[in-house]
Amino acid sequence: MSQSFHTLNAEPFHYTLLTRVFGAADAPEFKRKFENSWKDLLGPVERMFLNDAGAAAALERGNIPEKAASFVTYSADRERMRRWELSADIRLVKPNTTDDRGVVEANLQSLTRDFGACIAIQLLYGQDFLDRYAQVLDDLWKFDNDIFPLMLIGVPPWTPFKIIREGIAARSRLGNQMEALYRRIDQYQKKEPVDFGADMSDISNTALDRNKIYTREDWSFRQRGVGDLAFLWGQNANTQPTLFWFLAYVYSTPGLLDRLRQEIAPYVKMSQRSPPEISSMDLTRLSRDCPQTKACLFETYRLAIDVVSIRYVERPVTIKDGLFRHELKPGTFVSAPHSTNLRDSSIYANPDEFVPDRFLKTDPESGRMSASYGNLKPWGSGAAICKGRTFAEKEIMAVGAAIISLWDISPAGGSWELPSMVPGTGVKKPVADMRVLISRRILN
Numbered sequence: 001m002s003q004s005f006h007t008l009n010a011e012p013f014h015y016t017l018l019t020r021v022f023g024a025a026d027a028p029e030f031k032r033k034f035e036n037s038w039k040d041l042l043g044p045v046e047r048m049f050l051n052d053a054g055a056a057a058a059l060e061r062g063n064i065p066e067k068a069a070s071f072v073t074y075s076a077d078r079e080r081m082r083r084w085e086l087s088a089d090i091r092l093v094k095p096n097t098t099d100d101r102g103v104v105e106a107n108l109q110s111l112t113r114d115f116g117a118c119i120a121i122q123l124l125y126g127q128d129f130l131d132r133y134a135q136v137l138d139d140l141w142k143f144d145n146d147i148f149p150l151m152l153i154g155v156p157p158w159t160p161f162k163i164i165r166e167g168i169a170a171r172s173r174l175g176n177q178m179e180a181l182y183r184r185i186d187q188y189q190k191k192e193p194v195d196f197g198a199d200m201s202d203i204s205n206t207a208l209d210r211n212k213i214y215t216r217e218d219w220s221f222r223q224r225g226v227g228d229l230a231f232l233w234g235q236n237a238n239t240q241p242t243l244f245w246f247l248a249y250v251y252s253t254p255g256l257l258d259r260l261r262q263e264i265a266p267y268v269k270m271s272q273r274s275p276p277e278i279s280s281m282d283l284t285r286l287s288r289d290c291p292q293t294k295a296c297l298f299e300t301y302r303l304a305i306d307v308v309s310i311r312y313v314e315r316p317v318t319i320k321d322g323l324f325r326h327e328l329k330p331g332t333f334v335s336a337p338h339s340t341n342l343r344d345s346s347i348y349a350n351p352d353e354f355v356p357d358r359f360l361k362t363d364p365e366s367g368r369m370s371a372s373y374g375n376l377k378p379w380g381s382g383a384a385i386c387k388g389r390t391f392a393e394k395e396i397m398a399v400g401a402a403i404i405s406l407w408d409i410s411p412a413g414g415s416w417e418l419p420s421m422v423p424g425t426g427v428k429k430p431v432a433d434m435r436v437l438i439s440r441r442i443l444n
C-alpha cells in the first residue's frame with residue numbers, strides 16, 4: 001500500500017463506489033470529469049479535516065459545550081427535543097426540577113451517532129441544510145446500514161426486496177437534497193439570489209472550494225450532489241459509530257470514567273453553577289495531553305474498526321512474504337484488510353477485552369505517559385490514507401470529553417451488557433441498540 005498511485009491506484013475503486021454505491025450514472029464523460037478532478041477535490045478536504053489547526057478551528061465553531069449541555073433535554077414532547085434526540089426512543093423517567101435531577105431512558109447508539117452527525121454536518125454544509133432536510137440522518141443511516149454493503153458487492157438496485165427498495169429511496173432523497181444544496185452553493189458563490197432565501201453564511205470553505213473545482217470540470221448539479229454524498233457519508237459513517245463504542249466502553253468499564261474525568265478536567269473547565277456547565281474547552285491540549293483518554297480511543301479502534309484499503313494495480317508489483325513471492329498483475333484489484341490481527345492473542349493479550357492501558361507507555365526518566373497507535377491502521381495506508389483522520393479523532397475526543405464531563409450514564413437493565421458486534425461499512429455495528437439511563441452529573 002506504500003506504493004505511489006502510479007502503481008497502486010485508489011481512483012478506480014472510488015469511481016466504482018460513486019457509480020455502484022452512491023448512484024452516479026456511469027458514462028465516459030463523467031469518468032473523464034472524475035479523473036480530471038478527483039485529486040483536486042481532496043485539497044479542500046485536507047485543509048479543514050487533515051490539517052491540525054484547520055480541524056481544531058472547525059470544531060471550535062461547532063460549539064460543542066453548548067450542544068453537549070442539551071445532549072438530552074428531559075423533554076417528553078418531540079416538538080421540544082433537540083434534533084439528535086428524535087431517533088433515540090427517549091422516555092422521560094423523572095422530570096428535571098430545581099430539587100431533583102431528571103432522568104431519561106434512551107438508546108445510546110442512536111443518540112450519540114446523531115449527536116456527532118449534527119455537529120459534523122453543520123460544520124460542513126451549514127445549519128440550513130440540516131434544518132431544511134429533516135430526514136437527512138434517517139436517510140443516511142438507512143443507506144449506510146441497509147444497502148451500502150449490498151450495492152458494493154454488485155446487488156442490482158432494482159432487486160425486488162423491501163430493504164433494497166427503501167434503501168434506494170433513501171439514497172435518491174440524499175442525492176436530490178445534495179443536488180439542491182449544490183445549486184444553492186453555486187448561487188451563493190455567484191452572488192445570485194439563493195433558492196428559498198436559504199442562509200448560506202455558515203457553509204464551509206471545503207464545500208465552496210469543491211464547488212469551484214466541480215464548476216471548472218463542468219460537473220452537473222446532479223453529479224456534484226452524488227460526489228458530495230460520498231463525502232457526507234465518509235465524514236460520518238465511521239466517526240459517529242466510533243464515538244458510540246468509545247462512550248459505551250468508557251462508561252461500562254469499572255473505574256475508568258473517574259480516571260478520565262480527572263485527566264480531562266484541566267482542559268474541560270466547568271462552571272460552579274447548578275447544573276454545572278462547560279465554561280471552556282482546550283481542544284489542542286485535550287488531543288495532546290490526555291494519554292489515558294487517547295488510549296481508550298485507540299482501544300476502541302482496535303475492537304470496533306474494521307477497514308480495508310482497495311487499490312487497482314497499474315504496474316506489476318512483487319511482494320516478498322517470507323519464503324513466498326506474490327506477483328500483483330496490472331489490471332487486477334488488491335485489497336488489504338487492516339483488522340485481521342487486531343484480536344490475535346499473540347499480539348494483544350486478552351484480545352476481546354477492553355484494556356486501554358495496552359496503548360500506554362511511560363517514559364522511565366520523566367515518568368510522562370503517552371499513548372501510541374502501535375500496529376493500528378484505522379485510517380488505511382499509503383497515498384489514499386484517510387484525509388479526515390485529524391478531524392475525526394479530534395471530534396471524538398472533544399465530543400466524548402464534553403459528554404463525559406456533563407453526564408452520568410448507567411445501564412437501563414441494571415448491569416452493563418455491551419451489544420455484540422456485526423460487520424459494518426468500516427466500523428462494526430451493534431446488533432441492537434443499548435438502552436441507558438442518562439442524568440446530569442453532579443459535581444462534588
Ligand code: HEM
Pocket residue numbers: 010042045049234235236238239242305307308309310378379380381382383384385386387388389391392426
Ligand atoms: C473514525 C473515523 C474514520 C475512519 C475509521 C476512516 C477511515 C478511512 C479509511 C480506511 C479510508 C481508506 C484509506 C485507504 O484506502 O487506505 C478513508 C478514506 C477517506 N476518508 Fe476517512 N475515516 C474516518 C473519518 C473521516 C472523516 C471525518 C472524513 C472527512 C470529512 C474522512 C474523509 C476521507 C476521505 C476524503 C478519504 C479518501 C482519501 C483518498 O482517497 O485519498 N474520513 N477513511
